[in-house]
Amino acid sequence: MAKHILSVLVENKFGVLARIASLIAGRGFNIDSLAVGETEDPTASRMTIVVDGDDKTVEQVKKQLNRLVDVISVQDLTRQDHLDRELILCKVAVTPKTRPELVEIAKTLEAQVADAGVKNITILLVGDQAKVKTLLELVKPYGVKEIVRTGRVALARDV
Numbered sequence: 001m002a003k004h005i006l007s008v009l010v011e012n013k014f015g016v017l018a019r020i021a022s023l024i025a026g027r028g029f030n031i032d033s034l035a036v037g038e039t040e041d042p043t044a045s046r047m048t049i050v051v052d053g054d055d056k057t058v059e060q061v062k063k064q065l066n067r068l069v070d071v072i073s074v075q076d077l078t079r080q081d082h083l084d085r086e087l088i089l090c091k092v093a094v095t096p097k098t099r100p101e102l103v104e105i106a107k108t109l110e111a112q113v114a115d116a117g118v119k120n121i122t123i124l125l126v127g128d129q130a131k132v133k134t135l136l137e138l139v140k141p142y143g144v145k146e147i148v149r150t151g152r153v154a155l156a157r158d159v
Helices: 017-026 055-067 101-110 129-142
Strands: 004-009 032-039 042-054 071-076 082-093 111-117 119-127 145-149 153-156
Touching: 004 017, 004 055, 004 153, 017 032, 017 042, 017 055, 017 129, 042 055, 055 071, 082 129, 101 119, 101 129, 119 129, 129 145
Parallel strands: none
Antiparallel strands: 004 042, 004 071, 032 042, 082 119, 082 145, 082 153, 111 119
């Protein structure tokens, strides 16, 4: 099974998110990531959904999504040239000795120190999956206290 990135344009109405999540769960998929936001048109929202599944099953999900009245369009970005990003906040234990090391890790990854306390430092990173993974691997030895992630957002690139 492979991760599929679905970009679903929907009418910005009450209950649409719940119906789509139920449809996907009903097919036995676990949603790895879900991000929803209003688009340039306030009457429409874009949902970026990342799910694990084989091509045949994901194709069935796409067909079922397209049957929903509130769905405007469904695009599988998995094999298309696309741009995707995720935002992560990572709170890491810090000492006076490790603080400069963690600040340097953030700087190297083009991340920001979003908050600094006596015992913890919070790093904010916006990046692709590889960059997020690298951050987590680099800060793990210091003691990760808490992680919050937005989920991936994605758009097809111009061809």
